[in-house]
Amino acid sequence: MPSKGTVVRISERVTRCRGFHPALRALAAGALFSCGALGQPAGFNYDESKVPSYDLPEILRRADGRIVDAAAEWPARRTEILKLFEEQVYGISPGAPAHMRFTVLEEDDAALGGLARRKQVRVDFGPAGRSSMEILLYTPASAGRHVPVFLGLNFGGNHTVHSDPAIRMPTRWVLERDGTETRRRDADDTRGRSASRWQVERLLKRGYGVATVYCGDLDPDFDDGFENGVHPLAPPISPADWGSISAWAWGLSRALDYLETDAHADGSRVVVMGHSRLGKTALWAGARDMRFAMVISNNSGCGGAALSRRRFGETVARINTRFPHWFADNFSQYNGEEDSLPVDQHMLLALVAPRPLYVASAEDDSWADPKGEFLAAMHAGRAYELLGEQGLGVSEQPPVNQPVMRTVGYHIRTGKHDVTAYDWDRFLDFGDLHLKRD
Numbered sequence: 001m002p003s004k005g006t007v008v009r010i011s012e013r014v015t016r017c018r019g020f021h022p023a024l025r026a027l028a029a030g031a032l033f034s035c036g037a038l039g040q041p042a043g044f045n046y047d048e049s050k051v052p053s054y055d056l057p058e059i060l061r062r063a064d065g066r067i068v069d070a071a072a073e074w075p076a077r078r079t080e081i082l083k084l085f086e087e088q089v090y091g092i093s094p095g096a097p098a099h100m101r102f103t104v105l106e107e108d109d110a111a112l113g114g115l116a117r118r119k120q121v122r123v124d125f126g127p128a129g130r131s132s133m134e135i136l137l138y139t140p141a142s143a144g145r146h147v148p149v150f151l152g153l154n155f156g157g158n159h160t161v162h163s164d165p166a167i168r169m170p171t172r173w174v175l176e177r178d179g180t181e182t183r184r185r186d187a188d189d190t191r192g193r194s195a196s197r198w199q200v201e202r203l204l205k206r207g208y209g210v211a212t213v214y215c216g217d218l219d220p221d222f223d224d225g226f227e228n229g230v231h232p233l234a235p236p237i238s239p240a241d242w243g244s245i246s247a248w249a250w251g252l253s254r255a256l257d258y259l260e261t262d263a264h265a266d267g268s269r270v271v272v273m274g275h276s277r278l279g280k281t282a283l284w285a286g287a288r289d290m291r292f293a294m295v296i297s298n299n300s301g302c303g304g305a306a307l308s309r310r311r312f313g314e315t316v317a318r319i320n321t322r323f324p325h326w327f328a329d330n331f332s333q334y335n336g337e338e339d340s341l342p343v344d345q346h347m348l349l350a351l352v353a354p355r356p357l358y359v360a361s362a363e364d365d366s367w368a369d370p371k372g373e374f375l376a377a378m379h380a381g382r383a384y385e386l387l388g389e390q391g392l393g394v395s396e397q398p399p400v401n402q403p404v405m406r407t408v409g410y411h412i413r414t415g416k417h418d419v420t421a422y423d424w425d426r427f428l429d430f431g432d433l434h435l436k437r438d
């Protein structure tokens with residue numbers, strides 16, 4: 001286990017992966033650093049003609065074989081699907097801690113040149129100082145009432161989402177660009193580093209709030225035996241039964257607990273959004289917690305919106321090998337055995353129904369399998385239609401930069417794995433379509 005203050009390198013983390021033959025670990029490490037022709041990790045399938053034929057599990061077929069054909073029967077089927085994802089993929093997670101406390105650490109009604117109200121809130125999960133996270137919330141200063149809020153975890157600390165010098169620095173492990181994890185409190189040079197991925201002013205000007213939490217407050221993103229995050233808070237649940245994605249998703253629900261109490265945020269209109277590994281997390285949070293009013297996945301790929309059975313780009317074996325801490329241990333049973341999975345990711349998306357769901361892909365992000373992300377969104381439509389809502393309404397992946405928006409929405413934009421202004425404009429359009437009240 002790394003001790004506090006040490007630096008952990010990715011290559012070491014790869015070689016520490018549990019339960020794999022050394023040759024497979026070496027392959028995973030190599031794949032990380034060598035790039036294929038498409039600029040994606042080499043040694044994986046990027047050829048549509050090599051996608052194996054597969055049968056997806058039927059969203060509406062209950063465990064006893066009966067097909068659900070009435071909306072009233074959906075909650076029971078939903079419970080079955082959710083349980084399968086808990087047991088086989090992401091793991092279970094506890095409820096809200098009994099003694100959770102919210103402390104406003106800082107507040108400014110005229111932040112960002114008067115555009116925003118800024119609030120920074122510490123959420124203590126237990127005795128002060130033991131385990132907590134900090135929420136950064138901006139709402140439009142001009143809004144006199146509760147506004148809908150986009151909530152998402154960030155990768156590098158709240159201070160990375162905007163160059164605003166008043167944003168508090170993280171106090172926990174931070175993932176550096178060179179792939180090391182360090183404890184940094186002095187990273188002024190990283191302020192605003194991910195601002196293009198958040199577009200704070202853009203959201204505020206369109207009447208939305210934005211809230212974010214550093215994922216490392218909940219669990220640092222490396223295989224530390226779950227000693228540094230929130231896992232020890234839930235003693236009856238073994239850490240191995242809820243991986244980092246479950247812990248991060250749990251934190252999103254705790255942030256929503258806070259937003260429900262905030263004077264400027266509308267807790268009934270919170271959109272959970274995330275990119276990449278944090279997109280997988282947003283989907284799992286939105287699937288578990290029905291209080292989220294809308295769910296957005298950006299380039300979430302394997303273990304997110306992409307169908308596992310396609311084995312296009314990242315595979316189940318690769319993700320479990322490279323990131324052994326993300327999922328429940330059970331998920332690694334399906335390494336190379338995707339067809340034995342009792343679920344596939346279209347069923348995760350179906351758990352969001354009937355709430356609005358948006359899946360975003362990027363053309364150059366083959367690793368995340370844009371087509372697999374589209375197909376999962378399309379197949380999830382079965383649950384939406386059962387509940388009287390519209391699925392995607394198209395059976396072919398739309399051309400680049402031509403979004404489709406019904407109760408399920410989708411776009412593939414030009415460009416690479418990232419969150420861009422284009423993505424945000426579409427998420428805001430989708431928000432306007434479903435959440436605006438006037």
Ligand code: GCU
Nearest residue numbers: 276277278300301302314319
């Ligand atoms: C890696 C990983 C993906 C993940 C991505 C990210 O590429 O293989 O599954 O989505 O990191 O989070 O940026």
